[in-house]
Amino acid sequence: EDQVTQSPEALRLQEGESSSLNCSYTVSGLRGLFWYRQDPGKGPEFLFTLYSAGEEKEKERLKATLTKKESFLHITAPKPEDSATYLCAVLGRSARQLTFGSGTQLTVLP
Amino acid sequence: GAGVSQSPSNKVTEKGKDVELRCDPISGHTALYWYRQRLGQGLEFLIYFQGNSAPDKSGLPSDRFSAERTGESVSTLTIQRTQQEDSAVYLCASSFLTQGYYGYTFGSGTRLTVV
Numbered sequence: 743e744d745q746v747t748q749s750p751e752a753l754r755l756q757e758g759e760s761s762s763l764n765c766s767y768t769v770s771g772l773r774g775l776f777w778y779r780q781d782p783g784k785g786p787e788f789l790f791t792l793y794s795a796g797e798e799k800e801k802e803r804l805k806a807t808l809t810k811k812e813s814f815l816h817i818t819a820p821k822p823e824d825s826a827t828y829l830c831a832v833l834g835r836s837a838r839q840l841t842f843g844s845g846t847q848l849t850v851l852p
Numbered sequence: 853g854a855g856v857s858q859s860p861s862n863k864v865t866e867k868g869k870d871v872e873l874r875c876d877p878i879s880g881h882t883a884l885y886w887y888r889q890r891l892g893q894g895l896e897f898l899i900y901f902q903g904n905s906a907p908d909k910s911g912l913p914s915d916r917f918s919a920e921r922t923g924e925s926v927s928t929l930t931i932q933r934t935q936q937e938d939s940a941v942y943l944c945a946s947s948f949l950t951q952g953y954y955g956y957t958f959g960s961g962t963r964l965t966v967v
Binding site: 746776778783784785786787788791827831835838840841842843844845 | 957958
């Protein structure tokens with residue numbers, strides 16, 4: 743059974759204070775690891791897909807990296823508008839749908 | 853349409869009543885998924901439709917839950933005899949390719965409150 747664990751559950755940062763969110767996963771044959779952003783009252787918004795260990799992707803202040811056991815979402819010099827819940831999900835070899843973690847609620851204070 | 857549309861956005865119902873939630877996926881997306889998100893928790897898979905194949909119902913929590921999809925268009929999720937533990941946000945997503953390699957596009961969800 744595919745499993746995803748995200749840490750920390752919540753993170754408060756000052757504006758400009760860089761940090762990383764962690765996503766640990768157990769999957770039988772990783773076909774893809776996904777990061778989503780979810781704002782209150784809205785559905786998750788797709789950010790990145792990573793397919794293999796060593797892969798990195800960037801978008802504005804966000805960079806996602808992948809190893810064989812975990813993924814990190816690095817946030818560089820965050821702004822208050824980066825405040826959201828960040829969700830990680832995996833697609834395993836035998837699965838037909840994504841398995842999600844519980845998310846990290848990020849708050850960036852001005 | 854431009855995105856995944858869900859209706860209603862909010863639903864308050866009395867315990868024991870039936871509810872129907874609707875999802876309009878992005879035109880051309882062959883795969884459609886329903887997830888449930890309880891307060892402060894992650895997304896829990898409910899059901900998956902792919903084209904005309906038999907749906908994957910493995911995530912439905914009980915026989916009170918059912919879902920239908922007409923071809924590659926609208927889907928409805930029905931919850932019969934609602935219970936308070938059914939209170940959650942029900943999210944629908946669609947994707948162009950099977951398995952969602954390009955990531956799902958989610959709707960904004962239906963917030964269901966059972967009183």
